[in-house]
Amino acid sequence: MDSMISVIRPDGTADPEQDPGLPEEDLLLLYRKMALLRAFDEKAIALQRAGRIGFFVPSAGQEACSVGAGHALRDGDWIFPSYRDHGMALMRGCPLETLLGQIYGNAADPTRGRQMPSHWCDRSIRLVSVSSPVATQLPQAVGAAYAAKLRGEKVASIASFGDGGTSTGEFHAAMNFAGVFETPTVFFCENNQYAISVPVSRQTAASSLAVKAQAYGFRGIRVDGNDVLAVRKVVGDALARARDGKGPTLIEALTYRIGPHSTSDDPTIYRSAEEVAAWREKDPIRRFAAFLSGRGLMDDASIDAAAAEAKEAVRKAVEVVEAAPPVPFESLFEDVYAELPWHLAEARDALLAGKE
Numbered sequence: 622m623d624s625m626i627s628v629i630r631p632d633g634t635a636d637p638e639q640d641p642g643l644p645e646e647d648l649l650l651l652y653r654k655m656a657l658l659r660a661f662d663e664k665a666i667a668l669q670r671a672g673r674i675g676f677f678v679p680s681a682g683q684e685a686c687s688v689g690a691g692h693a694l695r696d697g698d699w700i701f702p703s704y705r706d707h708g709m710a711l712m713r714g715c716p717l718e719t720l721l722g723q724i725y726g727n728a729a730d731p732t733r734g735r736q737m738p739s740h741w742c743d744r745s746i747r748l749v750s751v752s753s754p755v756a757t758q759l760p761q762a763v764g765a766a767y768a769a770k771l772r773g774e775k776v777a778s779i780a781s782f783g784d785g786g787t788s789t790g791e792f793h794a795a796m797n798f799a800g801v802f803e804t805p806t807v808f809f810c811e812n813n814q815y816a817i818s819v820p821v822s823r824q825t826a827a828s829s830l831a832v833k834a835q836a837y838g839f840r841g842i843r844v845d846g847n848d849v850l851a852v853r854k855v856v857g858d859a860l861a862r863a864r865d866g867k868g869p870t871l872i873e874a875l876t877y878r879i880g881p882h883s884t885s886d887d888p889t890i891y892r893s894a895e896e897v898a899a900w901r902e903k904d905p906i907r908r909f910a911a912f913l914s915g916r917g918l919m920d921d922a923s924i925d926a927a928a929a930e931a932k933e934a935v936r937k938a939v940e941v942v943e944a945a946p947p948v949p950f951e952s953l954f955e956d957v958y959a960e961l962p963w964h965l966a967e968a969r970d971a972l973l974a975g976k977e
């Protein structure tokens with residue numbers, strides 16, 4: 622359980638034993654979504670620094686995890702994402718504007734500014750709202766999977782979380798229940814080496830995070846989280862097993878958060894520049910580009926074009942979302958009661974009258 626599955630070898634070729642054998646159009650789609658995610662990330666940080674949005678959780682360095690896992694999901698599967706998994710949403714078809722709207726909290730926000738910023742969701746793809754308390758999405762994912770199993774639906778649920786999430790009571794409760802009731806759940810742990818400033822060496826004395834699955838009676842697998850094909854393969858296999866009634870899997874994807882924990886964090890206080898530079902060398906997007914170039918599917922020009930296209934898509938989405946007005950304040954009185962009680966109706970009318 623401590624060895625790690627990789628597909629893309631250092632020379633850029635794929636290990637034929639592990640290669641998921643995706644068609645060319647899927648390989649290019651994976652690349653475009655990873656490039657889009659990176660462009661989105663860079664822009665969102667710039668927007669926060671410019672005071673145009675309040676808060677953002679970056680994912681640079683972890684694109685292979687969220688995009689690779691997102692590609693393995695199918696219609697009907699339930700997604701309980703980590704706040705860092707915009708890529709899963711984008712890969713499943715959630716429009717950029719839907720994510721951005723929930724970061725701005727204006728009229729472009731389908732949840733009308735009622736969630737905390739950056740706690741996005743998309744009901745149309747069964748993507749449940751990001752959870753704020755660490756790892757609370759895990760028991761939720763197990764519950765959804767158990768319900769699907771009881772109903773005889775052939776779907777799976779995935780919960781993504783960080784290495785810090787494995788130190789919670791929720792991790793234990795979810796893993797234990799999933800093991801006992803054999804729920805169709807994939808626990809996707811993106812081990813990015815830190816829980817804010819706390820290194821993974823302070824989270825566990827176990828030899829890996831994947832090995833913890835053994836104690837709950839199911840499979841644990843370690844995968845190279847900077848290798849999109851390896852993530853796609855391992856998550857795809859685990860989801861297929863779950864849908865086929867073969868129970869849960871814990872996946873530990875080894876990766877690294879290149880940027881800060883969030884826009885409120887300064888990582889230079891707890892990590893060395895050398896460490897970050899060493900992981901930059903393992904950039905998942907560059908690594909996949911090398912693979913695609915080796916296959917003759919991309920070259921320098923198409924790599925540059927994909928980056929430019931991604932930047933332009935993000936620019937357009939920001940333009941659309943920034944043009945949206947604030948959420949109308951009378952919406953405060955909507956969506957809770959089927960029929961508004963008289964005292965709230967009075968309050969609303971008084972507010973509206975005061976406004977004019």
Ligand SMILES: Cc1ncc(C[n+]2csc(CCOP(=O)(O)OP(=O)(O)O)c2C)c(N)n1
Pocket residue numbers: 703705753754755782783784785786787813815816817878882
């Ligand atoms: C129960 C709880 N405790 C503390 C926090 C504050 N907090 C937010 S994110 C975080 C670290 C989570 O680290 P990890 O699970 O490794 O995920 P990562 O952010 O690295 O992706 C903490 C401690 C919280 N949100 N919830």
